[in-house]
Amino acid sequence: MDGDPARRIVRYRFSERLVHTFTAIAYVYLLLTGLAFWTPALYWIAIALGGGYLSRVLHPWAGIVFVILVGWMYVAWRHDMRITPEDRAWRRALRHYATNEDARVPPAWRFNDGQKGFFRVMVAASVALLLSGLGLWWVDLVPWELRWLRFAAVLVHAIAALVTIGGFILHVYMGLLVVPGGLRAIVQGDVTEEWARAHHLLWYRSLRQSDDLDTE
């Protein structure tokens, strides 16, 4: 192997990290207040966050912020998120990835197919949450004749939110607990070359070929 395996390379630029952080904050706020409205058992969260009314007022604005940030990420990462032939191989080896038999997992570009799936689900769910959320927010403007929109909104918002919660659990679990270095990558932005080779070999090689290793 060439290079210093401990040498750190940049995985996420500052802007990406910043956006991700704010997205995460917005999401957590949305999640907590949303759960408060979702089930009376968790309504105490809304009270803890300043009261039910304040939570109801801020939730849609937080949603707008969230969707804008997700939009930014979509624009920023959409090339890296394209499905490649290698992704199909990776997907076939998903079982090995899940059981930490990483040696049997094919190499990935900047994002592996699991991350790409998460990305697509979150973007799609964000769109669904935005549209249904607007319907909930401005329910008084939805004409009675179009009340099916109100009904669709509550169901779509709930289902989409549940989908994001699933993704969120997986995302946080992976990032915090399963993949060492994952948190540092997204918070401080850098990974070791060894980490990059291990998790995103194709990406690492492309960086080397283009001599674009932006090191510290």
Added chain:
Amino acid sequence: MATLDLRRVSASSPPAPGVREAAVVAKLIDTTTCIGCKACEVACQAWNDLPPETTVQAGTYQTLPGLAPNFWNLIRFTEHEDDQGGLHWLMRKDQCMHCAEPGCLVACPAPGAIVQYANGIVDFQQDRCIGCGYCMTGCPFNVPTFNPRTGRVYKCTLCSDRTAVGLEPACVKACPTGCLQFGAKASLLEVATARVARLEADGFAQAAVYDPPGVGGTGVVTVLAYGDRPELYGLPRDPRIPLAVTLWKGPLKWIGNAAILAGLLGAAVHFVRYGRKAVHGADAAPAGEARDGR
């Protein structure tokens, strides 16, 4: 009202049973003796201290297209021509129907923002209301209305403050023709049934009492000359709590909660079984330690 026991409270466990005995009350609206004078509209505003609405003449006698946050009581006017060419000018007092099984209360996420008293009145508590408008989705009658200025939702209280102390609702008090009556629902149903019998004798074979079972019956019992066509009066034929709301507040909630729990548990099981992935480079240790290691 402190003098009334509660039967249901939104987003809360069932309230403790009270010892007071409260007959289920109701308001009778006999559309066949309503003259559309609108005394009820203003009486409602006067009693409830509601400011006047700004309106325009839109080519109808009807004051507003629909209920409003300061207009909880609206006479709906419909011109209807029957098959024989006979003209009918139908007038129905639109207001909260005080469903026995209220969709608004089911949909409401804010504990205590919507209550149902033991006497059947469904009442909004604006101090608990968070203004989400879910009640507007839950209501099969399009009754609650949102006031953007206060951020709260409003509707007829059946004058719970008057009825709790033995007075009739303000609209009933103001009604000149006796088309509005207030009392125990059981006895009003008798009045309504007798009125329907009279209407049938007068040639309205389809006259009926509108007390829709789909919402468990309503605290507003309506006599309709065309009981077979409630939609002529702007009333749904078979109102129910919307299926979407039932799904949302029922199966979906439990499935969703179970799924969230399953996701969390699944992650825990996975971690215990498979643990972390291999450490690569200096990232072997948690981020902090790695930094220290450099």
Added chain:
Amino acid sequence: MTNGWTDIRNADVVLAMGGNPAENHPVGFRFVMDAKRHRGATLVSVDPRFNRTAAVADRFVQIRAGSDIAFLGGLINHALSNHRYHEEYVRLFTNATFLVSETYSFDDTQGVFSGWDGERRAYTDRSGWAYELDGQGHARVDPTMQHPRCVLQSMKAFYARYTPEMVSRICGCTPDAFTQAAELITSTGTPDRVGTIVYALGWTHHSVAVQLIHAAAMLQLLLGNIGRPGGGLNALRGHANIQGGTDCGMAYHNLPGYIAIPKADHPTLDAFLRAVTPRATRPESMNFWSNTDRFAVSQFKAYYGAAATAANQFGYDWHPKLPQLAEGGYENWSWAYIFDHMLAGAMEGFFSFGMNPVSNGPHSAKATAALAKLQWLVVAENFEQETAVFWREDIAALAGLKPEEIPTEVFMLPAANFAEKDGCFVNSARWIQWKWKAVDPPGEALPDQEIIGRLFLKIRELYEREGGVAPEPVRHLDWWYTHPSSPSLEEVCRELNGWALREVRDADGAVILRPGQQLASFLHLQADGSTLSGNWLYIGMYTDAGNLTKRRSAADPSGLGRHPEWAFSWPANRRVMYNRASADGSGRPWDPSRPAIAWDGQRWVGDVPDYRADSAPAASLGAFIMLPEGVARLFVPGQLAEGPWTEHYEPQESPVANPLHPQRSANPVARPFTTPFDVLGSAEEYPIVCTTYRLTEHFHYWTKHNPYTMQLQPEFFVEIPEDLAAEQGIANADMVRVTSARGSIEGRAMVTRRIKSMQIAGRKVYQIGVPIHWGFVGRGAQRGSLANLLTHTVVDPNSYTPEYKAFLVKLEKV
């Protein structure tokens, strides 16, 4: 009302025609609903529009505005030709048995009665409009009612022309619709069924108004419905106290208590009393108006107190008398004439109390021009209104004037409204009801009696100091009130009822009145100045037992809604007038389940009898004691300007010539005014029939100041039939302009199925409706949309009420 609001619930059939009680009398309408709910009564609505009453009616018939007499004539014909009338009642209680003068005739091609002078266009000889008299001056009668000249046969002949087809040609309803309604209405021509008629301004606002009421009275008499619980002919009054106003001499030609006003050719009290006291036309008749001397003298004592003595004819010498006209007849000071005189410059000043002539009189432009001729105008009102600001640029422009051209000095006096002062209302049912002040008047507003009291004291002071023309009535007016500048209405009530000034004894020498005793019966009135009463009709309302108008017992021993201890019902606390007619010739009620009064062998029991209480039925004094005949008039012998029978005449502005007699289309004795403002439009230029009406959401021109009522009906609108709207490309809520020969107003179109086009005399005729209530002053979009900018000034020749309810317009989209 001959009966009363609470009595309507005893009816089997309610005919609402010439009125829209659900709209304009919603509170009293409860009793119509009670009749429907509890008796299964049938409500029939006959109106130009499918209105709120029609909405709850069992049957609705649309007729053209101004065609009511034809409809009623058709009903009379239906009852007579199908024998659907109460024959025994008619024989006993009406003049159907009387013989009509041989010289009476009716020319049905010319549409005029005997005595018409075609040259002078007037009735110059009314001698034929009379009964055939015997040697004693009493009318001859034929109890079999078979004599060809008896009233019943004359009536049959007269109304035979009003066939269902003719009704259809005039009114625009189908013959079937008419006949079906007629069957329902005439179903009450039996002893066991009773029907009532409720009407209002839809009948009185026509150039044939009084004859219209006459037709309705004839119908009810034929059906045997007058005097019976659940029956009657019931005028629903448009204001809380308009009945009280009428009772107390509001109309210029009456003194209080419906005593005719003294005229210039009645130089003495005796001459006056001779002229106004009728003589019995049947030997048995009570002829209660023969007591007019007692009513009048007691009234003069109320005006002039101790100053009224036998020597000065109890003040009659001082009392104003109506001047004669050079061309014959007397000056007319009814509403439309006042403004005609004013426009002619004959008036210096004008007091307007609770009136808004620019808005509520006919022809707003003429009223505005007339006001501009005044030197001063005093308006006492709750709110600023059009009349008080008639000089404003936009209102003055109606009369083609500019503010700087108007010399009139206007004084606006803020007045307390009805809830801000004590006093009495007399409702439609003749109930005199005390009301208690709810709140103090705002700001500087004063109750009317204080405004009048202060004015009077000042005027009297000026007369005493400076003299002037005819100072006596003012100087001698007995202003005895404890607080002269603000008389207590309690004291005014006492005075209206009246009291004994001296001890009064009956024929046997027994004392019936002590000095100072409040009168309890108008039988106690004296013509020698020993009693005082402001209005004989009200006697009994304030006795020594106190102010009975304050009574509020809902007790109803009869179970028929008489409530004898609720307030006081004039006359004599009688709840159903003419109630003798509710029982048959032997004193048994026609319908024992609904008795008004019954003869128990000694007395009449039940309601206060409209009859001598102890006179056995066999004496048959006549059930209509106020008439010299003792029976009700079908045939009216000379009292009405148009003739003894009611004939359909077209409105002054009509889309068609009268189908009965095209040469004489409109009322031949109605006289249009002649100023440049008084123009009538032709059917060619103004093809659409228009009618005006009121809405339940508003009260006259007041409530446009109230944000709560304004929200209910925010803007002036025009009700337009769907086919007319389609023809003119008018969509719902579009702005439209309605124009008559007098003026033009704009408002929102209300396109509706509730008015339909009609076939009138073979022509398609459209009808539209405009509500009053909007104008220049008030909240929201006022736009100067005064309905009375459209109306003309031609009045009924008997009551002098303008024809607000039927005129011609054209309609355009703005």
